[in-house]
Amino acid sequence: MADNLEVYLADFIREREIIEELRVRVFVREQGVPEELEMDERDMYCQHFLARRDGVAIGTVRLDLELKGKMGRLAVIQPYRRRGAGRQLVERLHQSARDAGLSEIWCHAQLSAQNFYSVLGYKAEGSIFEEAGIDHVTMRYSMVK
Numbered sequence: 797m798a799d800n801l802e803v804y805l806a807d808f809i810r811e812r813e814i815i816e817e818l819r820v821r822v823f824v825r826e827q828g829v830p831e832e833l834e835m836d837e838r839d840m841y842c843q844h845f846l847a848r849r850d851g852v853a854i855g856t857v858r859l860d861l862e863l864k865g866k867m868g869r870l871a872v873i874q875p876y877r878r879r880g881a882g883r884q885l886v887e888r889l890h891q892s893a894r895d896a897g898l899s900e901i902w903c904h905a906q907l908s909a910q911n912f913y914s915v916l917g918y919k920a921e922g923s924i925f926e927e928a929g930i931d932h933v934t935m936r937y938s939m940v941k
Contacts, residue, residue: 801848801881802847803847803848803885804845804888805843808840810842812839817853818855818856819871822873823871823928824876828929841862842860844857853879854872855870856885859892863884864900864902865893865900866902867903870882888925890939901918901939907932917937920934
């Protein structure tokens with residue numbers, strides 16, 4: 797059900813407010829992450845992707861190339877979850893990572909999202925740890941098939 801869904805590499809300077817609002821809505825308001833932890837110094841160095849349905853911003857994710865392909869801050873607002881936007885954001889990020897010559901992507905996945913990443917081919921590794929008051933696990937995706 798991905799009709800009228802556009803996923804693209806965002807211009808972070810121009811679209812920063814939109815990206816911040818999506819992340820604050822999901823991580824701060826829904827999940828209780830402290831706002832001062834949500835937006836960080838890495839944002840300026842990352843590639844940011846936006847998903848829009850019928851022109852309305854509904855999701856975002858970032859790729860940190862300097863941190864060897866760290867994916868983070870995947871957020872899709874509540875009414876649009878489980879409808880393909882998250883998957884398409886990750887697939888678009890994978891395309892950009894391939895273009896940059898990366899051999900893998902890694903992330904700190906919330907335990908509640910571990911199955912989502914597993915379905916996309918990510919493998920969990922290591923122990924569960926807490927980040928911003930939420931249990932996470934490191935997951936990796938090999939770009940080499």
